[in-house]
Amino acid sequence: MSDPIEAYFAQLARRPPERLHRRTTGTIRFELDGPDGVDIWHLTIADGRVTVCRERRDADTVFRTDRGFFVRMTRGEAKPLPAWLRNDITAEGRFHFVILLERLFPAPAGGRHPRAVAGGRGERG
């Protein structure tokens, strides 16, 4: 599977992020603009699991962006909330799921544990 977007959704369905709350329930649809038209990805989230399909079903929140930008989010290079503020992604429906997107995509690279930054002086006593 060479397409990074397909790989991302497959991974999401296989191993949902631990950061996803078990009580999170809802549906979201991604509409991704590409050179060959719009790709549809529909996610159903329940009980800490994510089910993915390609049908255009009703969703609590619909996100639209272009494929290139979406790929950047799947790599943790772009954060969904500022992206929404810049109109790099648009959202319709429940804003709650804009916040939730932060938990569906990887963390930015290079995040350090605060103890590592503090120099790791001393050990826990």
Next chain:
Amino acid sequence: MTSNLVRVMDGNIFVLSEDNGDIEATPSNPSGFFDFDTRFLSLWRLTLDGDRLHPLSLAERDHVTLRFFLVPGAPTHYVDAKSSVIRERSITGGVFEERLTVLNHDRVPVDFTVRLDVANDFAPIRAIDQERTPPGRFYQRIEERRLRLGYRRERFQRETVVSSSEPARIDERGLTYAVRVAPKQGWTTTLRVRSLVPRPDGRDVREQLDRRPRRSAAERHQDLAAWVDRAPQLCCDWDALTNTYRRSMVDLASLRYSPLTLPDEAMPAAGLPWVATITGRDAILTSFEALPVAPELATATLRMLGIDQGSVLDDFRDEEPGKILREFRYSELAAFEERPDSPYFGSADTTPLYVILLDECEKWTGDADLVREYEHEARAALHWIDEYGDLLGDGYIRYLRRNEQAGLENQGWKDSPEAICHADGRLAAPPVALCELQGYAYDAKLRGARMAREFWGDPVYAEQLEREAAALRERFDRDFWIADRGYYALALDGDGRQVDALASNMGHLLWSGIVPPERAGEVAQHLLGPRLFSGWGVRTLAEGQARYNPLGYHVGAVWPFDNALIAWGLRRYGLVGEAGRIAEALVDASRYFQGRLPEAFAGYPRELTRYPVRYPTANSPQAMATGAVFLLLRALLGLEPSGEHLLMSPSVPPRFGRVELLDVPGRWGRIDVIGIGLARPRA
């Protein structure tokens, strides 16, 4: 400055102007029409035949509507104007609306030229006190009866649309009306100013999201009346308390804000103009203060902050898993990540405070479902204390920013760069372990234990938390107590040395309960001693400390919310006289601010100034100060929920006379509390 500006507001939408209604923003004058963390009008200047207008009077009652009565020209001893102007404004349906009426008092018809100069800089609120060259492009468009001002940067766009009910000559810099007004008659036009956040397809991003329409001014008037009606009623022999209670109730109503995430609930926005947004600390502490009068704010705050809880390590935002945010902004600076505010997590106190509020909220409301629903968040917050808050592994919460460009150096409530210092003025070396953070952690662990045992069915975790709390209390007393001075160190520095300034922070320790009872008296003596107590309240930093300055934001000024927490802490230790003195001083001070306790006021000794001196750039209204009177009342009346009951043991200084708080809501239904300030027997 801010305190002299007048306002209409609805949560995070507000207009700040001069007392004649004009807006002429500069870096030192933060006026404007604001929404979505952005200024949408920076110039709104009215002239009549080229003359500026001067206020005769101003009707400002409730933040919903505002009315200015104006005459042309400068004030003179004898105003004999042949014309006058009325400006009536409101925020209605999220729109800034202004009705202009020109009255001709002459016996002949008069031709008037009414001019409104309009411009905008689309400045992010964070940047309104700075000279800034925005990287985007500005544009103006003249449309049918409308002037459209815009700003575009890549796909990011903001627009202000000014429309007029009456025909006007519109140019790129404003609107001009040439009108003839009959003798003894008036002419009126209604201006509507809309703030738009367009997507590339032109539709407003917010209109694509599920939320209720913004309420009209009439609906908000009704809502305010219902809110005041629903709240407990206060009757007191001392008018000052009744006045500040009423003022605070109205101010708190206007600070209610429904975030996009929680469109059907309202949490408190932190204050005007600088923090009309979602915050962690301010929302939590305001909700805590307001539990006896408006417990629904706590529920909304807990939900909102739970949804936004940190989940990853992100150095830019100073985010860690389980951490509760500091603030959230929608501005251009957040969008382009010039600021880490989407959201920013650089607060070391919000996470334990979140646990404290969740537990306290259940005690008042009996909402056990909320405690069960937010178990995951509360556990993550408790985990944060030990895993991410304890930076050096010595059992204390510390802070150290990882975002060295825009992150905060100090991450307690005293977050200005020079707030945390030694008595001799040296700044504390990072990473700093502030004393009150340890108190909050102690309290959070004990409250976490209660919730684990009673609601989460996890007695093992409860015991673990209780053991940790006991160990923390012992360790804290050993490491923070300065025996030869009889008070707690403000902090430990990065090398574990005591930061020895005498400061108000240790008052919070009484609230947390980490102070052994035998030390409480000494702590109270310092808090109410001449170095910390100004006569109007407890100063942030004591007189005699090298950095003390009566006008220092966090190094000398008096903060009402800080005092309310201290008074409540004193009360918890049975120090009712001391708590009463603070409450009396604060309520007395409120008389000089028309009942509206400001964010902070100067720390001058009472004998020197005779009245509390306003702090120059404070937020007003500010949510935590607005909530202070409710917690002071709780301290005076000794209110403590216990099981299905509200315990009360009023202890009221004589100055207050009789204090009745009627219909206090909670799991007990509604209950009346009555306290009587008895005069001391004559010697």
